[in-house]
Amino acid sequence: MGEVVLAAKVTHVPSMFISEQEGPLNGIRKEAIEGLKRIGDLCREREVDTIVVADTHWLVNAGYHINAKPDMSGLFTSTEFPHFLNNMEYNYVGDPELGQLIADTATKNGVTTLCHHEVDTLEVQYGTLVPLRYMGIGTDIKIISVAGWMYDAELEESKIVGESILEAVRKSGKKVAFLASGSLSHRIPPNKDVGDYLFKISRPLNQQTDLMVLDMWKQGRIKDFLEIMPKYAEDCAGEGGMHDTAMLFGLLGWDKYEGQGEMMTEYFPSSGTGQCNVLFPVSTNAKSQQDVHPV
Template identity: 30%
Template structure:
């Protein structure tokens, strides 16, 4: 019987892929804490020994279904169409998790959910997946899951439940990695380069920053019901990818009944006006 052994909200902001000297130049001499945070998270993953990562990818938008990247293997060079100056010709080469993808798709279909397991390797990848693979993967299999742009809160939570059921029907030890930020509104083009430093005071509005802190405080208490209750108000501050990465993760952990306490593995930071953080959830407890 498969098991969820780890869960985390993980920032993928593209600046982490720059060499350290360029990061320091971009950020005015003070580096992001996210890179060191990946080392902390990898050490935590080593303690629970997952064999598979499920990455909820907030840049992979789908429309008619929740879609799983269920091919046996992915290999190539990745260049971001959004930020090629940050990510260009990044190599990737990793095994997929086709049996887990099939099990999740079967569980979701049986629950009446709209789901598609796309099992060919030619589907475009996105940098939330690429960046987490770069920093966190050792020999784990990778299953990326998209963000259905027409889904609502309950759809994401329900999909999380199907993911947990599918995992239970395999022998996988799974880490759920919610690859995305918090509030996610960018500064205008005329001023965006003045807001690149990690200083959280540069998050686009005080209201967005305050809402991010409310979510962080709920996570610190293990109050996931509180985060779900905040969701309608939070949407006004554009949490990245409709917050689908978190909602599917917590759906797999029991939804509003989840009590897993969150522990920050980075500072809460700004990136071009958006809120960014790594938070590890103690699912073992």
């Protein structure tokens, strides 16, 4: 039986790419990069076969979508931050088999989901590419990217997708890592001010709420967090509506999950947003999704 051996909420701020370049901003995101490196090391230690990333930079308007094309290689420039993130080379291998199994399982469980593994021109977004870069992932570990920004879907649907990922993994016989790639609060400052906010939060209330949420995660108060998540996502502009986070906790067992988050990178503001790398133990996964949705 397959298993999820690692689960984490991770940052993908493009300023990490600047941080590795020569110049006055060299090293500014060292802690974030080191946190992702540790998560990558854990993937290798736990002999992960495939990494599934819920990517909040992949916006979809209808249905849920998965990119699992075999050849995930290319040269990436962000259309949102071309001055931060440009000409970044990447070379990964997709996992069409598991991608299709996840799509079929989620669809069976009531959320229409399509897996794309024959569309060579479907691009991979930077919510997937940036974490993998700093985790040091190569072609020995396969990749699946799941759209994590739903234009008009409920968080409940993303919860079901997370549960379905767990169910599919258990059927697959593979060892899988899951990454919810997105920020906490995500209010980017107005254009005239944003250049002054590289190390600042956009609103003090957002930072205080982010820190409260991280305390909930570290204390294992997941049920309390889930009760406030929809309002939190709305009031603090959670990235992608926090659909990546709903998938994460759906996979972990939702309000039955009893694990405590471990900070791999301490909280930091970036261009007005709240960022972190948090590892969630998976040994406390709730009962198999097969127990919830008999097959």
